[in-house]
Amino acid sequence: MRMKYIMAPSLPSCAVLMLVFIAADVILCKGDYECIAKNFGHGSVVCVCNSSYCDSVGSVTLPPRGQYSSYLSSMAGSRLKAGHGQVQEKSSGAGLRLTIVPFQKYQRIRGFGGAMTDAAAINILSLSHGAQEQLLRQYFSNEGIGYRIVRIPMASCDFSTRLYTYADTPGDYNLDNFTLAPEDIDMKIPLLQRAQAMSPRPLSLFASAWSAPAWMKTNNELIGKGSLRGKPGGKEHKTWAQYYIRFLEEYAKYNLTFWAVTTGNEPTAGLLRNYSFQALGFTAEEQRDWVALDLGPALKASAYPHTHILILDDNRLLLPHWAKVVLSDVHAAQYIHGVAVHWYFDRIVPADISLGVTHQLYPEYYLFGTEACAGGNPVDKGVKLGSWERAEEYAHDIMEDLNHHVVGWTDWNLALNQTGGPNWVKNFVDSPVVVDAELDVFYKQPAFYSMAHFSKFLLEGSQRVGVSASGKTKLEFSAFIRPDGSVVLIVLNRSSSVIQFEVWDPAVGYIPCTAPANSLLTLGWNTN
Numbered sequence: 001m002r003m004k005y006i007m008a009p010s011l012p013s014c015a016v017l018m019l020v021f022i023a024a025d026v027i028l029c030k031g032d033y034e035c036i037a038k039n040f041g042h043g044s045v046v047c048v049c050n051s052s053y054c055d056s057v058g059s060v061t062l063p064p065r066g067q068y069s070s071y072l073s074s075m076a077g078s079r080l081k082a083g084h085g086q087v088q089e090k091s092s093g094a095g096l097r098l099t100i101v102p103f104q105k106y107q108r109i110r111g112f113g114g115a116m117t118d119a120a121a122i123n124i125l126s127l128s129h130g131a132q133e134q135l136l137r138q139y140f141s142n143e144g145i146g147y148r149i150v151r152i153p154m155a156s157c158d159f160s161t162r163l164y165t166y167a168d169t170p171g172d173y174n175l176d177n178f179t180l181a182p183e184d185i186d187m188k189i190p191l192l193q194r195a196q197a198m199s200p201r202p203l204s205l206f207a208s209a210w211s212a213p214a215w216m217k218t219n220n221e222l223i224g225k226g227s228l229r230g231k232p233g234g235k236e237h238k239t240w241a242q243y244y245i246r247f248l249e250e251y252a253k254y255n256l257t258f259w260a261v262t263t264g265n266e267p268t269a270g271l272l273r274n275y276s277f278q279a280l281g282f283t284a285e286e287q288r289d290w291v292a293l294d295l296g297p298a299l300k301a302s303a304y305p306h307t308h309i310l311i312l313d314d315n316r317l318l319l320p321h322w323a324k325v326v327l328s329d330v331h332a333a334q335y336i337h338g339v340a341v342h343w344y345f346d347r348i349v350p351a352d353i354s355l356g357v358t359h360q361l362y363p364e365y366y367l368f369g370t371e372a373c374a375g376g377n378p379v380d381k382g383v384k385l386g387s388w389e390r391a392e393e394y395a396h397d398i399m400e401d402l403n404h405h406v407v408g409w410t411d412w413n414l415a416l417n418q419t420g421g422p423n424w425v426k427n428f429v430d431s432p433v434v435v436d437a438e439l440d441v442f443y444k445q446p447a448f449y450s451m452a453h454f455s456k457f458l459l460e461g462s463q464r465v466g467v468s469a470s471g472k473t474k475l476e477f478s479a480f481i482r483p484d485g486s487v488v489l490i491v492l493n494r495s496s497s498v499i500q501f502e503v504w505d506p507a508v509g510y511i512p513c514t515a516p517a518n519s520l521l522t523l524g525w526n527t528n
Helices: 120-125 129-140 182-198 237-254 284-301 321-327 352-360 388-402 448-455
Strands: 003-007 016-020 024-031 037-039 045-049 068-072 081-086 095-109 113-115 149-154 202-208 256-260 308-315 339-340 366-371 406-413 435-436 439-443 462-468 475-481 487-495 499-505 509-514 519-525
Touching: 003 366, 016 045, 016 095, 016 435, 016 475, 045 448, 045 462, 068 448, 095 475, 095 487, 113 448, 113 475, 120 129, 120 237, 129 435, 129 448, 182 237, 182 339, 202 237, 202 308, 202 462, 237 256, 237 284, 284 308, 284 321, 308 321, 308 366, 321 339, 321 352, 352 366, 352 388, 366 388, 388 406, 388 448, 388 487, 388 519, 406 509, 448 519, 487 499
Parallel strands: 095 499, 113 149, 113 406, 149 202, 202 256, 256 308, 308 339, 339 366, 366 406
Antiparallel strands: 003 016, 016 024, 037 045, 045 439, 068 081, 068 519, 095 462, 435 439, 462 475, 475 487, 487 519, 499 509
């Protein structure tokens, strides 16, 4: 069905958007900031946004003590639907009770976000300026979902349109010809500056490299099986560490500073024969020694000694082994702050024996999610507009990670086109925001709202606390006390049944609740 978007000329521009369904001869009018829903036949709906209009719950302030707020998203079509009610003095008698246990204190939250890849930047910039602003606001402003984390690839990855690094001149060990790419200067940096201007707090940027320049590598290629020439402490390894410093220096010229760098995207990919796109192979032992001898000392001696180093940046199935190898070495461990994990293969690796054991062994190093995307499975590939199943996959993984000491979670591409690209190797996947440049619109996927239920409400510094269920339940849940003392409880119902329950916070009372089938619910209340 072909749609045209027009603004009602007699009303304020943000108040009413008219959808004219030309094929059906129907005019449908939506009110303030509601989702303009469109169904593509994948189980639920997307919300359609253009340069003039996009749904939003706006800035969220929790009500005074004795009341609570709720926000619901569901397969049935709710999208952060706001509600409120009174906290009760007595139990509702519900069969299931979730009890907040505030004295059980766990990790503090760093934040949530996504990656500004070349592909994401290309897609955002393919829209009109007004639609670009709308999209960035949805992610980074107070009225949006409050992203605080942005991952930036250092040079090209598969979500680029070409292969490149910043130092492609053979033998340039001094990096005299190091230079950022047009993709950085013309696309990613301006968008990051605009995002930062919208954010009420400084964004936490972190960088990951996919490959060293080909001339530094054993296979003389950016792609496939290949590692750095020589050994840690040698000239290639030292030059590769200085490459990181030069990257930080060049971005700093644009007033963009980095909270962290990772030791390289998916180091095990570069150990695989016939790997199809950019990679740099490291074993855990090689990564340990490179950090100890090269990257750690280089960062400490640079203008950025407080930039965090995150090891691994690969799937959690490698834990706790990888952490044991690297973090048990005092020379490497002194430079390291955290362990970065990807979500691929999480279904086959229990969180307690990977994340949980790693935290128990090395509690002083935080765990942080650095990449996730739906649509990467060869049998379920690419974009699925309106897939609620993928939204539930996101919410389940985030919840599981948070309940196993992870301090933040980063989605992959901030925006893709309807094919799931561009991607030079045609490794098309899905994204929470999908752009249709021809119509100058973007679609907010159900997965966007999965991210929102966490990123909008779990402010930096929020601390996970205990929450216990009175009996066996299909609900998944996680509770947090925010820096101002308010409490947030997030509940996921992946079942096809409505589940009645109540929440008991001994500090305030009882909250009667309903989790609709296939829904995600965020509750918040003040205790002061």
